Amino acid sequence: MTTSLFGKLPDGTPVELHTLKSDALELQLISFGAGILSLRAPDRNGHLENVVLDFPDLGSYVQNHGSKAPNFFGSTIGRFANRIANARFTLGGKEYRLAKNNGEHSLHGGPGGFYNVVWQSEPAASCVSLHYVSKDGEEGFPGNLKTGVRYSLSGMQLKIDYLATTDAPTVINLTNHAYFNLAGAGNGSILAHQLKLFASRFTPTDASAIPTGELRAVAGTPLDFRQPTAIGARIGIDDQQLRFGHGYDHNFVIDGGTDALKPAAELYAPSSGRFLEISTTEPAIQFYSGNFLDGSIVGKSGARYEKYAGLCLETQHFPDSPNHAQFPSTLLRPGQTFRSTTILKFGVR
Secondary structure (H helix, E strand, C coil): CEEEEEEECCCCCEEEEEEEECCCCEEEEECECCEEEEEEEECCCCCEEECECCCCCHHHHHHHHCCCCCCCCCCEECCECCEEHHHEEEECCEEEECCCCECCEEECCCCCCHHHCECEEEECCCEEEEEEEECCCHHHCCCCEEEEEEEEEECCEEEEEEEEEECCCEECECEECCCECCCCCCCCCCCCCEEEECEEEEECECCCCCECCCCEECCCCCCCCCCCEEHHHCCCCCCHHHHHHCCCEEEEEECCCCCCCEEEEEEECCCCCEEEEEEECCCEEEEECCCCCCCCCECCCCCECCCCCCEEEEEECCCCHHHCCCCCCCEECCCCCEEEEEEEEEEEC
């Protein structure tokens, strides 16, 4: 594990770059957004290549994260991942109004979410822990929230552990927003990737991507990935949910309960032979097919990231959970500890 200076924010705050290496993988993390900068994995011929979309420098991250439509490349997302309808929720009889950054809604914690701050780093031999204290009232959320995320690398496996405590009742939903392309970042689209989701149901949305509250079976819909299926096979079907999401941008309910570590997804790129297996303690996974990438972003490799250049598989709780009592709870109280684990296991065939 090595640490160096990645750059400085406009106010002079330094941002650290941490590089972790196992015998098979190389992971680079930055303290801005506690994010994954790059993740190099071997293909079937042993060739190492970055398999997550990136920006070329810190200035590009700062500019994108400060825009009206950030892409959140590789960042830790919080205090609440995904959307909260109308940027408000009620807790203990009190209504909390959040910062709006997705029309009338709050998305990924608001414009000053966890992706847009510098975390404190604690590097170790085979892992890096990053910490951030979100103060009471930040982006409208109650309670002083102490949050930690730890990235651990071993062999072909990356483990991400989340931990949080609060001094007042609040809501929390954490995830990582990496965009994967197992053919290599900048090497074409992900439409030929084969995806399997361990999910028999999903949460359909309205036209503004807010859940209706229904848990709908994937059977008979273009969202059925219970068997490995090319992402491009059905993405162009005239289906209401695909129209609403401009492609895939949906929360899938993982089979097998809410707390135990369980398989969530498998992804395979036939061109490179790389595959990715994701397991998690979270109850859901958001599959986003990179529908709003438009070629305006140029990665470190010099390639432009066009539509479908990468995909996200974000392990998390359901979107808008604070406004749906029937969804798994995202409430965190003083004296409780939020814990969550997601494991990314790479391989080739």
